[in-house]
Structure formats: C-alpha cells, structure tokens
Amino acid sequence: MAGFKGTREAFAQALIDAAAQDDSIMFVSPDSLKAMRATKFAELHPDQYVEVGIAEQGAVDTAAGLAACGLKPVVGTYAGFMTMRACEQMRTFVAYPDLNVKFVGINSGLLGGEREGVTHQFYEDLGILSNIPNFTIFTPADAAQTYHAVRKALEIEGPVYVRAGSGREADVFDLDVPFSMDGITVLKEYGQDTLLLSSGFVLDRVLAAAEMLEKEGIHVTVGDVNILYGKNTEKLLKVISAFDRIVTVEDHNVNGGLGAYISKLVCEHEPKKVTRIGLTTFGESGPAKELADYYGFSPENISNTVKNGLK
Amino acid sequence: MNTAELKQMADRLRMTAVEMVYKGKDGHPGPALSIADIMAVLYFDEMRLDPSNPDWEDRDRFILSKGHACPIYYAALSERGYFGEKVKDFKLRALGSMFQGHPTMQKTKGVDMTSGSLGNGIAVACGMAIAGKYRKKDYYVYTIVGDGELQEGVCWEGINTAAAHKLDNLIVFADKNGWQSGGSVEDTIGSNNLKERFEAFGWHAQEINGHDIDAIKAAIAEAKKAAGKPSVIVCDCVKGKGLSFMENNNAWHKGVPSDEQYQTALKELGGAE
Structure with a gap:
C-alpha cells in the first residue's frame, strides 16, 4: 500500500479498494467528489456515484433511501455541513432506523479548515453525534489510520462517522x-506521571510533548483514543485505572469530544483529575502550524499543562 | 378492486383512522382523511406487495412523507394483512405501541421508511429509486407529500435530484388540500402553484381530483408512461374529506372526535368492519 498525501486521499483509496470487492458501496456526493478526492472512484464506478448537488440534507436522505434498499452508501463532505446542516437527517432518517450509512467528515477541527476560517472549521461534530444513539464515532489519528477506519466502517453494520481532515495531518x-x-x-509508555490521551490529528503534537517531558524527567504515557463513546471500553478503562492524572488533547471543543468522554468514564468508574486541552472559542484563518500552536496544541503548551497538573 | 370497492375501502380506512384517533385520544385525523382515496388505490390496486414478506426486495416502496397522517397508513396496512388479523385496537401513540405517533420502520411491519419530520420523503425516495435502477429492479417508489410540507427546502433538493437522475420509477402524490398546521397555505406563504413548480424542475406533472378513484388510477398509468422523468400527481383534496364536521375545517389538523362526533362518523362513513 502506498502512502497518502492526506486523509482525503486515504478515504478515496479506501473507497476504491472496498468497492473492488463490494458492489453495494455507493458514494453520495453533495458536490463533494473533488473535495473528497474521489474523482477516480466515480470514473471506476460511475453507477455507484450519486451526485445530488450542493444539498447536504438531500444527500443524507438519499443515502437513507439507498441503505433502506440494501445498499451501503457513504456520504462524504465537510464535517459541519453534514453534522450541523444535515444533523436532523443523520439523526432521524439514519440513526433512528439504524440504517447502514457511513459518513466521512472532512475539514474537522482547526487543522482541517485552517486557512478557510470558522465557516469551514468544524469542532462541534463529535459533540453533536455523541448525543445521537446508534452512531459509531471513529477519530483516526492520521491518513493511514483514516484509510483503515473507512475500511472498518464499511465492514461493520450501522451508522458510522469517520472524522477526517484536509491534508494537514x-x-x-x-x-x-x-x-x-x-x-x-498506547504508543509510548515512559511512565506513570500522567496519562496523555489524544484523539485525532493532534497525536504527533502529543507525542512531541511526551518527548519534551521525558527529557525533563517527567515520565508520561501516551494513548491514541480512536473511537469515542464506543461500546467497548474495557481496554480504555484498564489503561486509565493505572494513572492518577489524565490530560486529554483534541482538535475539537472541550465539550462533547474526547475530554468529555474521558471525564464521563472517569466519573462513572474511578474519579480522578482530568484536564482537557481543546477549543473553548471559535478559531480563525491561519497557517495550520501557527494556528494549532496559537490555540493551545503546541507541544510546549501540552507539556506545560502536564507539568502544571503535577505541581 | 373495482372503483366502487375502492371507494368503499377508502371510507373503511377513514373510519378506522378516526376510530384510532378517537380511542387513542390523540392524532391528526384531517390530514389522514385527505389522502384516504390515494391510499386505497395504492394499497388495494396499484402497488406490488406481499404482506407476508414485507421486506421482499422486489416490492414497490411507499413513503408517507407527511407522516402525521399515519392513522390512514396504519389502517391500510392492517386491512392489507400486514399484521395478520385486522387490528382491533391500535393503541395509537400509547407507550409500547407498535403504532407510533409518526411512522417508524423499525417498529411497524410494512413501513418502508421512518417519516414525520416534514420535507424528507422525496429525497429518501430518490435513494430508493436510484437503488432500484442500480440493481435493475422494476419496482416503483411512491410518496405522499403535503402542500404545506412542500415549503421545506429539502423537498426541492430531492425534487432536483429526482429530475437529474431521471427517476421515472418515482411517483409523488402532492396532497393539495390547501391547509397546513397554522392556517391556509395561501395565507401562510402565498401561491400553491405546485404543478407549475414541479414542471419547472423537469418533472412530469398532472393535476387531478384526489378523491376520484378512476382519476387517481389513470394518473398513475399516465405517470408510468413518462419515460426519463419523475412524476408528480398534484391531488386537489379536501382536508378531513368524508366527514361533514371535519371537511375543510383546519381545527381537525389535530384533534380528537367527541363521543357524539364519533357516532356521526360511524353513520357518515358506514362504520369500520
């Protein structure tokens, strides 16, 4: 398997590879074929490419209809245009009847929509979907994981949301x-001082913070949480149980995503201090790296947050 | 069924729907009665169905986009044999009932799609129609939308998609009874020129009397001849049709008949069997 330029290219390749073995896969596009880098899929499988125009609610409804007839539709477009504009369709016509529709939301987080600004940056998608029963939520950490997340989503039954970016991962x-x-x-196990949990495309920054801390004699463990609000929490609870302090990092609002999920698990099972790094305001336009650093995702800020928690 | 039998069936469905609302003490009788004749033609003459095999992949599909009219839908499914014996007490909207306040495909046999949040039926039907074409099936997808409902923007997303994909296996009935929850369609938001609007979107469009059984049958036959185009049959209907105290009285958009009104219904509709 070749490498991917970004998560969107990884998505498209996963779609192509899955469709080579499964003719029930349909790609429903609210004029997102180009944005999802799926032009080649449409060339290979013209009958499995359903264009509805710039119409996200209609796209989700159409996907529900396809799924109700036994097909396996994938709706891919900007995360917020699905989860906000077509939220009700995702809830009432897909999640409620538990239909087999897959969603891939790009431009998630600040990093996903960096230059575009707030209209195209989505840091609320996970909070929205985590309130809707029957959704499985995947937050892959990079392009390669996005490829496998999409393949997995197509293998399991029921509504799945895969959070993707825009090439800055x-x-x-x-x-x-x-x-x-x-x-x-668990990617790094330097020690028990703090458990650093990451979700999505900030994982490299979290790992960099762990390295910085290690050099300063603070030994942390880093885990990538790739499924939010999932049914299988056994391993997650086991990892959590070994630590007194947890810091979560996510390119999402601090409410509704990883930090909220971990806080909930901790409260329900084994109360301990959780510090959440994430967004509490809207973002703005800017170059990806500068923007992420400015809004708190620099390895320095992550590392300082861990240190402050240990004081 | 012949025309007289279908007319009789439509009234039987009406009575069952009224009884359902009367016993359940909640529901939307006016919108249900409006579409009784269309439902009778679809479920007792037109649609290819097998009530003993509700998931049959070659069946015609139906979506009640104006899902609040579901008492008439449940009545049709019951009469058609989806629940074995005809249902005597639907327990409409009661806790634990399979007859939810709006149609729910996971709970009610024969319901092809959950509905009730207005505006979504046509776009969902597009997906079903596209699936039929992709799998080379010859089924039809039927949908009933309300004229008030057509104010929802997502309707027109679906209407656009259907024309673009040349979904001639999709037939939409627009129940033009002129009323919506808050008042008349005209007073609420202006013109109700549905036929012209659908035509402008590239649909094959007809307008008929929605209570004329033969006209409904003929319009469906005509719609099936419209190669390469989705079809709309705009049905001029009377909200609350069939009951003197309910016809064109928008207070019956949602409401429960009194004991006296229920007796009147039994007289005017001939009683449910």
Whole structure:
C-alpha cells in the first residue's frame, strides 16, 4: 500500500479498494467528489456515484433511501455541513432506523479548515453525534489510520462517522496498522506521571510533548483514543485505572469530544483529575502550524499543562 | 378492486383512522382523511406487495412523507394483512405501541421508511429509486407529500435530484388540500402553484381530483408512461374529506372526535368492519 498525501486521499483509496470487492458501496456526493478526492472512484464506478448537488440534507436522505434498499452508501463532505446542516437527517432518517450509512467528515477541527476560517472549521461534530444513539464515532489519528477506519466502517453494520481532515495531518502510524476496535492504542509508555490521551490529528503534537517531558524527567504515557463513546471500553478503562492524572488533547471543543468522554468514564468508574486541552472559542484563518500552536496544541503548551497538573 | 370497492375501502380506512384517533385520544385525523382515496388505490390496486414478506426486495416502496397522517397508513396496512388479523385496537401513540405517533420502520411491519419530520420523503425516495435502477429492479417508489410540507427546502433538493437522475420509477402524490398546521397555505406563504413548480424542475406533472378513484388510477398509468422523468400527481383534496364536521375545517389538523362526533362518523362513513 502506498502512502497518502492526506486523509482525503486515504478515504478515496479506501473507497476504491472496498468497492473492488463490494458492489453495494455507493458514494453520495453533495458536490463533494473533488473535495473528497474521489474523482477516480466515480470514473471506476460511475453507477455507484450519486451526485445530488450542493444539498447536504438531500444527500443524507438519499443515502437513507439507498441503505433502506440494501445498499451501503457513504456520504462524504465537510464535517459541519453534514453534522450541523444535515444533523436532523443523520439523526432521524439514519440513526433512528439504524440504517447502514457511513459518513466521512472532512475539514474537522482547526487543522482541517485552517486557512478557510470558522465557516469551514468544524469542532462541534463529535459533540453533536455523541448525543445521537446508534452512531459509531471513529477519530483516526492520521491518513493511514483514516484509510483503515473507512475500511472498518464499511465492514461493520450501522451508522458510522469517520472524522477526517484536509491534508494537514502528520503521519504517525505505519501504513499497515489496522484500525483498532479496542478504542485505545498506547504508543509510548515512559511512565506513570500522567496519562496523555489524544484523539485525532493532534497525536504527533502529543507525542512531541511526551518527548519534551521525558527529557525533563517527567515520565508520561501516551494513548491514541480512536473511537469515542464506543461500546467497548474495557481496554480504555484498564489503561486509565493505572494513572492518577489524565490530560486529554483534541482538535475539537472541550465539550462533547474526547475530554468529555474521558471525564464521563472517569466519573462513572474511578474519579480522578482530568484536564482537557481543546477549543473553548471559535478559531480563525491561519497557517495550520501557527494556528494549532496559537490555540493551545503546541507541544510546549501540552507539556506545560502536564507539568502544571503535577505541581 | 373495482372503483366502487375502492371507494368503499377508502371510507373503511377513514373510519378506522378516526376510530384510532378517537380511542387513542390523540392524532391528526384531517390530514389522514385527505389522502384516504390515494391510499386505497395504492394499497388495494396499484402497488406490488406481499404482506407476508414485507421486506421482499422486489416490492414497490411507499413513503408517507407527511407522516402525521399515519392513522390512514396504519389502517391500510392492517386491512392489507400486514399484521395478520385486522387490528382491533391500535393503541395509537400509547407507550409500547407498535403504532407510533409518526411512522417508524423499525417498529411497524410494512413501513418502508421512518417519516414525520416534514420535507424528507422525496429525497429518501430518490435513494430508493436510484437503488432500484442500480440493481435493475422494476419496482416503483411512491410518496405522499403535503402542500404545506412542500415549503421545506429539502423537498426541492430531492425534487432536483429526482429530475437529474431521471427517476421515472418515482411517483409523488402532492396532497393539495390547501391547509397546513397554522392556517391556509395561501395565507401562510402565498401561491400553491405546485404543478407549475414541479414542471419547472423537469418533472412530469398532472393535476387531478384526489378523491376520484378512476382519476387517481389513470394518473398513475399516465405517470408510468413518462419515460426519463419523475412524476408528480398534484391531488386537489379536501382536508378531513368524508366527514361533514371535519371537511375543510383546519381545527381537525389535530384533534380528537367527541363521543357524539364519533357516532356521526360511524353513520357518515358506514362504520369500520
């Protein structure tokens, strides 16, 4: 398997590879074919490409109709245009009847919509979907994981949302590492001082923070949480139980995503201090790296947050 | 069924719907009665169905986009044999009932799509129609939308998609009864020129009397001849049709008949069997 330029290219390749073995896969596009880098899929499978024009609510409804007839539709477009504009369609016509529709939301987070500004940056999508029963929420950490997340989404039954970016994601995982259904992958185990949990495309920054801390004699463990609000929490709870302090990092509002999820698990099972790094305001336009640093995702800020928690 | 039998069936469905609302003490009888004749033609003459195999992949599909009219839908499914014996007490909207306040495909046999949030039926029907074409099936997809409902923007997303994909296996009935929840369609938001609007979107469009069984049958036959185009049959209907105290009285958009009104219904509709 070749590497990917970004998560969108990874999505398109996953779609093409899955469709080579499964003729029930349909791509429903609210004029998102180009944005999703899926032009080649449409050339290979013209009958499995359903264009509805710039009409996200109609796209989700159409996907529901396809799924009700036994097909496996994938709706891919900007995360917020799906989860906000077509939120009700995702809830009432897909999640409620538990139809087999897959969603891939690009431009998620600040990093996803960096230059575009707030209209095209979406840091509320996970909070919205986490309130809707029947949704499985995947937050892959890089392009290779996005590829495997999309393949996995197409293998399991029911509504799945895969959170994707726009090409600013740093590669962390090896290409052939499958998307774990355990909900957490521990990547570094330097020690027990703090558990640093990451979700999505900030993982490289979290790992960099762990390295910085290690050099200063603070030994942390880093875990990538790739499924939010999943049914299988066994491994996650086991990892959490070994630590007194947890810091969560996510390119999403601090409410509704990773930090909220971990806080909930901790409260329900084993109360301990959780510090959440995430967004509390709207973002703005800017170059990806500068923007992420400015809004709190610099390795320095992550590292300082850990240190402050240990004081 | 012949025309007289279908007329009789439509009134039987009406009575069952009224009884359902009367016993359940909640529901939308006016919008249900408006479409009784269309439902009778679809479920007892036109649609290819097998009530013993509700998930049959070659069946015609139906979406009640104006889902609040579901008492008439439940009545039709019951009469058609989806629940074995005809249902005697639907327990409409009661806790634990399979007859929810709006149609729910996971709970009610024969319901092809959940509905009730207005505006979505046509776009969902597009997906079903596209699936039929992709799998080379010859089924039709039927949808009933309300004229008030057509104010929802997402309707027109679906209407656009259907024309673009040349979905000639999709037939939409627009229940033009002139009323919506808050008042008349004209007073609420202006013109109700549905036929012209659909035509402008590239649809094959007809307008008929929605209570004329033969006209409904003929319009469906005509719609099936419109190669390469989705079809709309704009049905001039009377909200609350069939009951003197309910016809064109928008207070019956939602409402429960009194004991006396229920007796009147039994007289005017001939009683449910």
